[in-house]
Amino acid sequence: MNPSHCGHVYVVDDNPDIRFYLTDLLRQMGYSIEGYDSAQAFLQNSFDIFPAVLVLDVRMPNMSGVELQDKMKTLGRYTPIVFISGESQSEEIIRAMKGQPIEFLWKPFQIQDLIDAIERGLAVDSLNRQSFIQKNEIRRKWVSLSSREREVFPLMLEGHTNKGIAERLDILPDTAKKHRANVLQKMETPHLSDLMALCKGLDLKAMGS
Template sequence: MRQQGHVYLVDDDPDVRFYLGDLLRQLGYSVATYEDADVFFHQAMDLSPAVVLIDMRMPGLSGVQAQQRLREIGRHTPVVFISGESQPQEIIDAMKGGAVDFLIKPFNREQLVAAVDQALAHDAAERDRFVRLTRANRLFQTLTEREKEVFFLILQGHGNMAIGEQTGVQAGTVKKHRAAVYEKFGVASTAELMDACQGLGLRP
């Protein structure tokens, strides 16, 4: 299934920018092209889902240096490298830095699409995860102190009786607190609550 998304194409070769930019647009992606990494950092808006399709060797910042700078500024757009010639260490550094793929020129359309779609799918999943966790954190802040206490015990898999024993609260009252937690999170079960809060990283 073709991923919809935006491609930041960074390459100092105008012919490559023209050819790949035109090809990607024909395939249904939105595309913005940049002649080097400095121009990209100066001009590019932070969109999602997106992928940075970047040449390894360019004037100014290299592809790996641009990848490192993305991390430094807290921008998590996935990266796919394209290169006419690269040393093994450059490829290793790129992949260690989290690159989705490394395409050696000349590559075919199928290889390009596969790499771009993989990166866009990854970015879309990360975006959805960020939205989910931001919402869960916001909802957690709406809980009362007692509800927060019950919330953590629910996530540990405890039933109402066990929660009552640990908190010194009647099981019937615990049931009401559990219902309030479910209502605020918009869930109907412990399993749904666990799914909504997976990766949230809160501690009692």
């Protein structure tokens, strides 16, 4: 039952018995824990910690677990969620699953099932964090490019030669060559292959111009 590695777990459940039981148990297992009796308390008092998992009750007064899931997305918080529920209607379950939670567990659930879900969530959050850091780093370098270099950048990724870039942008090949060298230098990629690997799967349009 021992977790392979520990992280942070938020437990949000308006039932004090369940909340205290889970927070105490998970703390004993080595996780750092925060317990909240409502979605509002979680939003007002929790910090975005990595890696973390949110163990979230579906049915709560004022703001449900599913409503909290939606609210977190609007706030840009993507902590993986493990839903727990004693009773839920089909529409609640459908809404919850659309948010792609790690797991949906029915009370009473096996603790090992919860631990397994938490571990999967922590692994997902770690990967998400690495991706977030990488994209921010690429964005930082991208901002340093001149407007012309930003035009050259995607053409390089498409495999155009200096001559091809020059023709497309109506500039001299030597000028294209200089812009190309500047892009590689500012993006801290010695070779075009390094730049292509760095930007693989990246939406350049989303980075702006």
